[in-house]
Amino acid sequence: MRSRESASTAFRSQRASWRSMLACAGPHLNLRFHHGDYTVDVSINDYLDIYCPHYEISLPSDRMERYILYMVNYDGHATCDHRQKGFKRWECNRPDSPNGPLKFSEKFQLFTPFSLGFEFRPGHEYYYISSTPPNLVDKPCLRLKVYVRPTNDSLYESPEPIFTSNNSGLSLRVPHPSLGFLLFWTIIVL
Incomplete structure (x- = not known):
C-alpha cells in the first residue's frame, strides 16, 4: 500500500489486504483467493515479497496500520492464533518511513546458511498470519497458506x-x- 487518502480505507477486507501486501517473484507462482484466505503456490527458489502498509501523507500515529506477521502451524492458521506453535517472522512497524514501505522477502529454499532462515520442503504447506501489536486496536486476522510444489527431481527430497x-x-x-x-x-x- 503505497499511499492512502484516509485511514478509513484501511484494510476493509482480507482480500484487499493480502493483495496489497504480497508480491511474488518467480516463474511459476500462482496466487489465488479461496474462502477468505490467500493461497500461494511456489516452487523451490521462488521468492515471496511482503510490503508493509505505508503512508506518504501525514496521519495521526494511532490511525496508521502496523502488523506483526507470524509463521504458524495448521492449527494456528485455522484459529488465527500465533501462540499455537508460531513464531514472529516480520514486523511492519514503520508505516510513515521516509524511505518507502518496509519490504520483507521469503525465499523458498531447501537449505539456508542463515540462522534465522527457514528451510522448505516440496509438497508441504506453510502458514502465515498477521496480528496487530498489543497496544493497538485489533484489525482482522490475515491468513496466507503457501504450498511448495513437489519437484520431479529426487535430489530435492529428503532421504x-x-x-x-x-x-x-x-x-x-x-x-x-x-x-x-x-x-x-x-x-x-x-
Missing part, C-alpha cells in the same frame, strides 16, 4: 525422516516404509 505440521500437530514422516525399516535395523545393529 531421512522429517517433521511435518498437519491437523493433528507434529508428526514424524518416513518417506518410504523400507527406509524406515532400514533405519530401525541400522540403529539395532549398532
Whole structure:
C-alpha cells in the first residue's frame, strides 16, 4: 500500500489486504483467493515479497496500520492464533518511513546458511498470519497458506525422516516404509 487518502480505507477486507501486501517473484507462482484466505503456490527458489502498509501523507500515529506477521502451524492458521506453535517472522512497524514501505522477502529454499532462515520442503504447506501489536486496536486476522510444489527431481527430497505440521500437530514422516525399516535395523545393529 503505497499511499492512502484516509485511514478509513484501511484494510476493509482480507482480500484487499493480502493483495496489497504480497508480491511474488518467480516463474511459476500462482496466487489465488479461496474462502477468505490467500493461497500461494511456489516452487523451490521462488521468492515471496511482503510490503508493509505505508503512508506518504501525514496521519495521526494511532490511525496508521502496523502488523506483526507470524509463521504458524495448521492449527494456528485455522484459529488465527500465533501462540499455537508460531513464531514472529516480520514486523511492519514503520508505516510513515521516509524511505518507502518496509519490504520483507521469503525465499523458498531447501537449505539456508542463515540462522534465522527457514528451510522448505516440496509438497508441504506453510502458514502465515498477521496480528496487530498489543497496544493497538485489533484489525482482522490475515491468513496466507503457501504450498511448495513437489519437484520431479529426487535430489530435492529428503532421504531421512522429517517433521511435518498437519491437523493433528507434529508428526514424524518416513518417506518410504523400507527406509524406515532400514533405519530401525541400522540403529539395532549398532
